Amino acid sequence: MAERILQLIIVGIFQGSVYGLLAMGLSLQYGVCRVLNITHGEFVMLGAVLTFTLSGLGINPLLAPVIIGPLLFGLGFLLQATLFRGLKAWAPSPAAFEGNALLAAFGVMYIIQYFARIQWGGRLMPSYYLADMVSFLGMDFVKNQFVTFAIALALGVAVYLFLSRSRMGRAIRATAEDPGTAGLMGVNTNMILAFSFGLGALLAGIAGTLVSMKTAASTSMGFSSTVIALIVVVLGGLGSIPGSFVAGILIGIVSMLVAGLWEPVLTVPVYYAMLMVLLLIRPTGILGKK
Amino acid sequence: MDITRFISTHRKLLLVGFLVLILIFIITLPLYTGASDVRVLTTVLMYVVLAVSWAMFSGTTGYMSLAPAAFFGLGIYTMALLQKELPFFLIIPIGGLVAFAFALLIGLVTLRLKGIYFAIFTFGLVVFMTELVQFLETRLWGQHGQHITPIDNEILLYTMLGLVVVTVLATYFIRRSRYGLALLSIGGNEEAAEHMGINTTRTKVLIFAISSAFMGAAGVITAPGLIYVNANIAFSLFYSFMPILMAVFGGMGQLYGPVVGAVIFGYLEKTLRAQLYSYFMLGFGIILVAVILFLPNGIAGLVPTLQDKLGGLMARLRKGEQGEQHADT
Numbered sequence: 001m002a003e004r005i006l007q008l009i010i011v012g013i014f015q016g017s018v019y020g021l022l023a024m025g026l027s028l029q030y031g032v033c034r035v036l037n038i039t040h041g042e043f044v045m046l047g048a049v050l051t052f053t054l055s056g057l058g059i060n061p062l063l064a065p066v067i068i069g070p071l072l073f074g075l076g077f078l079l080q081a082t083l084f085r086g087l088k089a090w091a092p093s094p095a096a097f098e099g100n101a102l103l104a105a106f107g108v109m110y111i112i113q114y115f116a117r118i119q120w121g122g123r124l125m126p127s128y129y130l131a132d133m134v135s136f137l138g139m140d141f142v143k144n145q146f147v148t149f150a151i152a153l154a155l156g157v158a159v160y161l162f163l164s165r166s167r168m169g170r171a172i173r174a175t176a177e178d179p180g181t182a183g184l185m186g187v188n189t190n191m192i193l194a195f196s197f198g199l200g201a202l203l204a205g206i207a208g209t210l211v212s213m214k215t216a217a218s219t220s221m222g223f224s225s226t227v228i229a230l231i232v233v234v235l236g237g238l239g240s241i242p243g244s245f246v247a248g249i250l251i252g253i254v255s256m257l258v259a260g261l262w263e264p265v266l267t268v269p270v271y272y273a274m275l276m277v278l279l280l281i282r283p284t285g286i287l288g289k290k
Numbered sequence: 291m292d293i294t295r296f297i298s299t300h301r302k303l304l305l306v307g308f309l310v311l312i313l314i315f316i317i318t319l320p321l322y323t324g325a326s327d328v329r330v331l332t333t334v335l336m337y338v339v340l341a342v343s344w345a346m347f348s349g350t351t352g353y354m355s356l357a358p359a360a361f362f363g364l365g366i367y368t369m370a371l372l373q374k375e376l377p378f379f380l381i382i383p384i385g386g387l388v389a390f391a392f393a394l395l396i397g398l399v400t401l402r403l404k405g406i407y408f409a410i411f412t413f414g415l416v417v418f419m420t421e422l423v424q425f426l427e428t429r430l431w432g433q434h435g436q437h438i439t440p441i442d443n444e445i446l447l448y449t450m451l452g453l454v455v456v457t458v459l460a461t462y463f464i465r466r467s468r469y470g471l472a473l474l475s476i477g478g479n480e481e482a483a484e485h486m487g488i489n490t491t492r493t494k495v496l497i498f499a500i501s502s503a504f505m506g507a508a509g510v511i512t513a514p515g516l517i518y519v520n521a522n523i524a525f526s527l528f529y530s531f532m533p534i535l536m537a538v539f540g541g542m543g544q545l546y547g548p549v550v551g552a553v554i555f556g557y558l559e560k561t562l563r564a565q566l567y568s569y570f571m572l573g574f575g576i577i578l579v580a581v582i583l584f585l586p587n588g589i590a591g592l593v594p595t596l597q598d599k600l601g602g603l604m605a606r607l608r609k610g611e612q613g614e615q616h617a618d619t
Contacts, residue, residue, distance in 0.1 A: 036406055038356075038413060086583060093479075095405065099352045102409055103538060104582045106356065110531065110575030117568045223527070227414035234410055265425045272418045275411065276399050283403050 007139045008256045014145040016252020017152035018210050020245035022225060023232035024159060025203035031239030032176040032196040034094065035084050035101040041226030042112040043072055043201045047208020048217035049116060052125035061129040061213055062147075068205045076201025079108065081194040109222070116219040126216035148210040155206065156245050159199075163241060172196055176239070231271045235278055237285025247286055316451055320444045328443045329515065334556035335450040336508050339457050340533035341540070341548035343504035346461045347497050348534075349542030350473040353405045357412035358533045360419045361389040361502040363525035365509020367423065370436035370519055378441060382449070382510045389506025390499045397495035416525050423521040435520030438513050450511050457504045461545055464500070469493055532559060535578050541588025550589055 022044060029037045050071070051064045059067070084101055091097035130143040163169040174182040175192045183189045211217070211225075232251050236243030254274065255267045278285070297304065316335075320328050340358050348355050365385035372381050396415070400408045427433065464470050472493045475483040484490050513519065532555060533548075540551025555574070562570050585591060 030406075036409060083579065083583065090586065095352060095480075098406065099354055100582055100586065102354050102356075103534065104579050106531070106534065107575045107578030107582065110571055111579065114568045114572040114575065118572065224417065227417050230410045230413055234407065238406065263425060265421050265428075268414065268417050268421045269425070272414070279399055279403065279407060279411070283407065 003139065004260070005257070007141075008260045009253050010139070011141070011145065012253030012256035013249050014141075014149040014252070015256060016249035017149045017156070017245075018207055018248075019228055019232050019252050020248025021152045021155055021203055021210070022207045022229045023236065023244040023248050024156060024241055025200035025207070026229045027233050027236070027239055027241055027244040028159075028203075029197050029200035030233070031241075032172055033080055033084060033193050034098055035080070035105060035197070036098065037197075037200065038102065038105045038226050038230070039079075039109045039112060040200070040204050040229050041222035041224065042109055042116075043076070043204035043222075044208040044211065044225040044229075045116060045217070045219060045222035046072060046075075046112065047205035048212035048221065049120055049125060049208075049219060050205075051209045051212040052127040052217050053120075055127040055129075061127060061209060064209050065206045068209060069202045072205035073198040073202040075198075077194045077198035079201075080197035081190070083108070084197070085190060085193070109226075113219065113222055120219050122219060124216040124218050125212075127212050128216075129213040131213075142214070144213045148213060151206070151210060155203065159203070160241055168192075168195075227268065228271070231275055234275060235285055237287045240285065240287045243285055243287030250286075313451075317448070320447065325443050328447050330557065330560045332443070332447045332450050332512075332515065333560050334553055335447070335454050336512050337532060337536060337552040337556035337559075338454050338549050339450070339504055339508040340529065341536040341552040342454075342457050342461055342545075343501040343508075344533045345537040345542045345548040346464065346504075347473075347494075347501040349537060349548070350465075350470070350477050351405075351494060351497075352477045353401070353494065353498075354409045355412045355498070356409060356534070357415040357530055358505050359525055359527060359529035360412070360415040361393060361505035362509040362512075362529045363416075363419060363423075363521075364389050364392060365506035365511075366513040366516070366519055366524040367436070367509075368506070369510040369513035370438050370524075373438060373514075378514075379449075382453075382507050385510035386503035386507040389509075390503040393499040393502035394495060397498045401494045401498065402491045416527055416530055420521045420525040423525065427521065435518055435523075437518055438516060440517055441514040443515075446511060446515060450508070453504070453507055453511060458545065458549070460500070460504070464497065465545065469497060473497060531574075532556075535574055537588075538578060539581050539588055541585075541590030541592075543587055544590035544593075547588050547590035 022040070025043075026037060026040045029035055029040070047065075047068050050068045051061050054064045054067060055061055083104060087100050087104060088097050091100055128144070130147060132143055133140050134143050134146075135141075163172060171182065171187045171192050172195070174185065174187055175189050175196075179189045179193075182192075207225075208217075211221075228251065232247045233244055235251065236245070236247030251271065251274075254270060258264075258267050258270045316331065319331060340362065344355065344358050347353065365388070368385040368388050369381055372384065376384070396411065400411045424434075427435075464473075472483065472488045472490075475486065475488065476490055476494065480490055509524075516523065533552070536551035536555045537548040538551070539555065540549065541547030559570075581588060
């Protein structure tokens with residue numbers, strides 16, 4: 001029993017790293033652009049489905065992000081540079097902008113989802129990668145879990161270092177803090193906003209590729225990814241990048257324990273229970289600032 | 291000129307007359323059309339309830355609830371579980387109460403925080419409800435889904451019409467009451483509203499719960515027309531998306547905005563959805579984005595603009611006539 005729990009926790013950490021990656025993109029988009037991008041999961045779906053399409057052309061899933069990444073980055077960049085920038089310019093107040101952006105994202109979610117459904121249909125698209133078992137510490141694991149964990153962790157660290165160390169990262173943080181002043185300091189804020197949004201979309205796309213190695217992709221998978229990403233983001237603290245990653249791993253462990261020991265249907269209700277408790281005692285999230 | 295003066299002096303009377311005409315039309319509809327038209331009209335009326343009650347809270351405060359379907363589905367399930375025990379007309383208020391209580395709980399957890407937490411929380415609520423109901427259903431009854439005894443179409447139509455009247459009247463009076471003004475000031479600037487002495491959390495939670503109660507009641511009345519429901523049908527995301535689209539399209543600033551949106555899209559949904567589901571949803575997504583971008587106040591927002599434009603045109607014409615008269619003398 002103890003060994004089974006340990007295994008579930010390790011698998012949960014592996015799974016959670018992908019959730020963390022998912023949530024990081026969303027956190028970046030909300031933290032910088034103030035757009036609660038509920039289209040996020042649809043980008044994950046696009047990443048997963050495109051990985052399937054590319055693997056049909058004989059391209060290794062590990063190389064797929066090289067093509068998918070720029071594509072989704074461009075899509076996210078364009079969304080922010082046209083739609084959300086326009087909304088921001090016309091909104092009477094920041095609060096009104098957040099509301100309108102949310103509704104617009106809701107519309108975009110349906111556009112992408114049903115465009116994909118028309119394009120690819122509703123079937124399952126399996127493109128498993130390295131799905132054979134390997135023994136590790138006396139327990140059996142699927143090989144791709146190590147791969148996805150390594151990629152997610154590396155990307156998470158890379159994004160964190162990029163935001164905290166690089167010049168561009170500093171500009172992004174300044175824009176998140178106070179776009180007006182950042183603009184006066186010579187930051188091209190519109191470019192930074194679009195770049196951050198694109199980066200979030202890119203992370204979602206790569207997360208999609210990682211998901212598609214483990215589970216079959218389908219055009220309707222986006223919504224549940226968005227729900228998980230949103231819950232993780234609130235748990236970790238809205239706008240906090242490391243918080244998202246920590247909360248992602250926490251949610252991964254919880255989901256594995258609930259599904260493995262109790263009842264798979266109840267994972268989302270359990271997330272909600274966690275979310276409720278957290279909002280009651282610490283609304284800023286695990287690592288969030290006031 | 292006499293007609294314009296007549297319209298402007300007897301505006302209220304005309305409006306009431308117009309509403310009475312519509313009511314008469316709906317009530318007498320079953321006399322001269324078939325069952326399918328009655329069903330279409332019932333669905334349209336259901337969307338009117340959902341859109342108006344959604345706009346009652348989210349339109350005025352700016353707190354975006356993304357889960358009308360959660361409360362609507364709760365109503366459907368209340369009907370499915372109580373249909374054998376209680377008469378239909380008693381279940382309607384019970385369904386409303388169940389949704390009211392559930393919304394109260396959610397509101398108390400999320401509505402004292404910033405709006406974004408509320409939006410996030412409601413977004414996944416439909417999934418939460420679906421999975422919870424699925425779990426309970428298999429555990430408690432060992433079955434998937436519920437059968438609901440059908441009720442006569444005309445009875446459903448009239449009940450739904452009654453609910454529409456109640457919802458619209460409730461919205462109308464809430465808008466005019468202290469609560470309505472409080473809601474508007476919360477939507478304008480919440481901090482200022484709080485400083486003026488408005489108990490913002492209480493107002494928000496209360497109105498959110500009231501608006502959800504109407505959604506729950508609408509669910510109860512819709513349920514018999516579905517005959518069979520399971521968690522995925524009752525808590526379909528579609529019922530979250532449509533009311534929002536309708537209210538945004540119609541315009542949330544005016545009471546009639548969501549009604550107009552609901553009538554247009556409710557009819558389109560009922561006639562087109564079956565054949566062209568994906569294209570239909572794609573098109574509606576595009577419409578939603580376009581309306582938010584280009585018509586932030588919806589169709590209702592166009593009316594004052596048009597009035598301004600037309601008024602200006604009329605004034606210019608009149609001035610032109612006078613100018614010509616001056617030239618003549």
